[in-house]
Amino acid sequence: MAKTKVSLTVNGNEVEAEVDSRTLLIHLLREHLNITGPHIGCDTSHCGACTVDLNGKSVKSCTVLAVQAQDGQVLTVEGMANADGTLHPLQQAFMDNHGLQCGFCTPGMLIRAQRLLQENPNPTEDEIRAGISGNLCRCTGYQNIVKAISAAAQQMNMKEAAE
Amino acid sequence: MNEQPSRKEREAALEGIGTSRKRVEDPRFTQGKGNYVDDIKLPDMVHGDFVRSPYAHARIKKINKDAALAVPGVLAVLTADDLKPFNLHYMPTLAGDVQAVLADEKVLYQMQEVAFVVATDRYAAADGVEAVEVEYDELEPVIDPFKAMDKDAPILREDIKDAKEVGGHGPRKHPNHIWTWEAGDQKATDKAFKDADVTVKEMVSYQRCHASPMETACCVASFDKINGALTVWGTFQAPHVVRTVAALISPLPEHKIRIISPDIGGGFGNKVGVYPGYIMAIAATVVLGIPVKWVEDRIENLSATAFARDYHMAGELSATKDGKITGLRCYTLADHGAFDACVSASKFPAGLFMICTNSYDIPNAFVSVDGVYTNKTPGGVAYRCSLRVTEAIYMVERMVDILAQKLGMDPAELRMKNLIKPDQFPYTTTFGLQYDSGDYPAAFKKAMKSVGYDALRKEQAKKLEDFKAGKSRSLMGIGVCTFTEIVGAGPSRVCDIVGLVGTFDSCEVRVHPTGVAIARFGTKSQGQAHETTYAQILSTEMGIPAADIEIEEGDTDTAPYGLGTWGSRSTPVGGAACANAARKVRAKAQKIAAHVMEVSEKDLEWDIDTFRVKGAPDKAMTMKEVALAAYSNVPEGLELGLEAVEYYDPPNFTFPYGAYICVVDIDADTGETAIRSFYALDDCGTRINPMIIEGQVHGGLTEAFAIAMGQIIDYDEAGNVIGASFLDYFIPTAVETPIWTTDHTVTPCPHHPIGAKGVGESPNVGGVPAFSNAVNDAFAALGGVHTQMPHTAPRVWEHAKELGLVA
16 A cells, blocks of 8 residues: 655654555554554544544544644643643642543543643533543543543643733 | 651651552553553564454355455464364353354354454454455344243254253253352242232343443463463453463463553453453464454444343342341343353352342342353453342342332331341351441431432422422432442352362562562552552551552562452452561561560560560661661571562452432433432441542442443344444443442451452442432332333333323
């Protein structure tokens, strides 16, 4: 099968790869670029474990072709921490509020939550629940995830107010 | 001079039992650095994928590999005929049956594995799968388990059609019959029913469903031809069991097989058994000499790996007219699918179903279960419960509500009347189980008070009046469940796996010279946070801060032998091994401390993390100081070093219990249900980490909600599996999931070293009946007796329609 060259920015790094035209973005990330934070949980775009940020939008990377990300900006969970190694408030809040158990849905959940808080910096509990409804979790029952996202939002707003 | 830390500061530094210690697993999981099986990449690794049957029952006429082998990247196509010379076309199951690794001449369920295609990458493997040509002759399938033993039913298992028994469980009545299991005193129970004022009977079905963890089953197998050594990374809840089974069915000796369970993305019972994909990846790496990865997709996971439940239970209760339960009878038909791959201890084909007398003082009981083959996927795993416990508790909890309805009593009052009293402990059930400890009435009273039970019943009565008067179309249901679980399998005298290995578990602790430690276990966390909680037990027992203790599990080359994590056994069995190993370390440390301080051992007392000389508290040695001395200055006759191993064979099961109350509002015209509130009180004995316990309860309740309200793996008449993708199979999102209220009482387990009982599965066992009782309760005053799960809107609406409540 003829290969197509694709170039994009992933977590701030410019990358290039030769892929089949049918290669999915999730496989470009995981198999070609060794970015294994995003996971595959269903292959049918229901579970959200593969969620990444593409050009400022949450996408399920199992349903996006790698070539569709040409020249795109991709952010995965690996790119969430600050340059100095300190964690994103959401990462910290998930740890502080027991927002994860097996950890398999967590990368997708976190990357979705960071986009949600940019879309809506002050979400109500219902808005958080609706905002992460594309991401399934089998372990936590969501209660502590919602709590974590809410705590992170508060913390980020307080920090912004202080600046 | 340095200020000595206070006792409080030292205690805080330990982060021992009872503290909500933050999880040490989280930094890697929140930064994308977990190490799950599909993240593993080895040099030259290739991928395997299955050709699966489109039919439920068919003879394989011909398999043509040529077109597939011509697909670029395809390296091999393996069928049953390729495995036969090595006797690998069948594998043993945990239930004592065999299961086809690749279909041998005949397929027995839709999506059964027919051929294994190996290719350079997963896309090429999928292309290869498409190109394999299989010719079938369709046969009549058996889908309804109640027709499996009909005289003219087609014989499904030709491979064992003459076998007198399967798994050593006695004579078979029909070629599609697997076994009959019975327990209890039939004569005494029949008499109780004969003498009873009131009896009730109902067919209570617990539908086929699937645990469906977020990560599907997968493995990477790598065979080193030169050293004759096999390494398999896989989604295994019980890695040592996998190693032993692999050694028994392959020519490889057990010490040349290394099984590694890395991070596991949820298990819930689905990852206990052995699947054809594991065997095929191993067969392929042995043949090809390069590593082979197999990863199933979600549709394969839901339709071809082990299902749960599928128990059809004719429950019966007998009682006096004032509500004292005198007898329980239950005849169950168990649909096991095409092979008996049920996960059970060898002696218990129906698991621990004898827990069905539950929290009640029921003097007479008799249960009987028939297992049958059908043209469905094999399985029968315990989806977040101990073996067949959730089925048993669901049956009896529905029956208690049905009895209350017949007696005209409140379901809570009937329960309270029959609960085992605190002074009856230890309590031996009519089946001979010895319940360890509990105060059931106290827990239930606390639950009723917390939800304002009486006020809820008044509100419900008012709503019913409004409904009857045509003022409202909304109905309210209150679901009550009091339950006792049986977990921590189990005493080796009664429990073993494949008739070989007792269900003990193990811990090995090594304290290093600088006073930090590593501990390894035979269990395997799949999200339960063992790295966090085992360290808490060790820290309390040894006086070494939890943060200074590394926990390792899952590698059979390094971990002591254990039976893995399932049936809530890690805390009851692994946690006990952990405490006892730590106590051995401390006992040795005490000898060393006495020797160094030149006092007698009995002159020392333990103070959190320090040995002090009685009467001279300033003369002391911390565990950290003793650790260093252990490597240089020990008393004569004592060996150097500070480590211990414990293989713990529990004297009994543990019996966590709880009281749950659910309130649901139902729109009679649409059948839509809204869970208004859910209160869960659990007593799991000593609480190691309250934060993690609460998280386990949240998760278990959410799975219970999913099962009761929506999950079903169904089949049409032709045996096509329906609903086996996340489009159809109900996994609640954050929007549907109710908000949980958790509570607890603490009744320590008397036979466990730290008094812990286990908690991970209680919410599933107690949750499902609470939801189902709530839905049924909404219709109880309108003539409804029982409606089968799952309680989806269309089914609830049908029920309302049957009762004449909707036009």
